[in-house]
Amino acid sequence: MGMGMFFKLSLILAMYFMRTAFGFDGSWQYSHATFYGGADASGTMGGACGYGNLYTYGYGTNTVALSTALFNDGASCGQCYVITCDYNSVPQWCLPGRSVTVTATNFCPPNWAIPSDNGGWCNPPRTHFDMAQPAFEQIAITTAGIVPVQYQRVSCYKRGNIRFTLNGFPYFNNFLVWNVGGPGSISYMMVRGDKTNWMVMSRNWGAIWMLNSVDLSGQALSFYIWNSDWQFLYFPQVVYNNWVYGQTYEAYANFY
Structure with a gap:
């Protein structure tokens, strides 16, 4: 096998394992979601990805802060996810048949003073989505505070150019x-x-x-x-x- 063919094969395999490891293989995963920022999303501007005003940069309020397990030290900034509330688990809190596509624009830091199953939702190794409230309200009732969700990483469709x-x-x-x-x-x-x-x-x-x-x-x-x-x-x-x-x-x- 020539070096060129070996390099191409290695690159293809690396791409496959990267997509699989980060949930970009088309499969649905289970996690949980909370919300932050208020109904007007004013508290979601800025954030750990550096986008600043999310309206100015075209991301709006369909945005999410990722836990450490998903944020990948900032390498996940800009990635897109379809999230739906797990209606079979909590039908009283979910909006049935609803989903929302969100863009990762922020980081949800761990809180080691709180147990991971009782408030420390973003503590490693948990995957977790802390959604802008307007995005959360498209799939669940805010009274719930936290809901189980299913998510899938998807391609981002943007108007215009990089x-x-x-x-x-x-x-x-x-x-x-x-x-x-x-x-x-x-x-x-x-x-x-x-x-x-x-x-x-x-x-x-x-x-x-x-x-x-x-x-x-x-x-x-x-x-x-x-x-x-x-x-x-x-x-x-x-x-x-x-x-x-x-x-x-x-x-x-x-x-x-």
């Missing part, structure tokens, strides 16, 4: 990558200025990627992005050489 928001300062560059279709999350990212070679970026936190020790000012920027299915897209000079921090650029492509 976007990059640039922040930071010279020699410390942050790139928020958002409106990502397909699996919704990014696994690997590279950047190149028109005066540099390709450089590997690292995850700063959530959906924010960073590059230190390089001044990219005055350069047009290109990106290679691999999503969590290890599909990749090339974005040549999508950021113009007159860019300034705080601007957002649209890449005219997406994962579908």
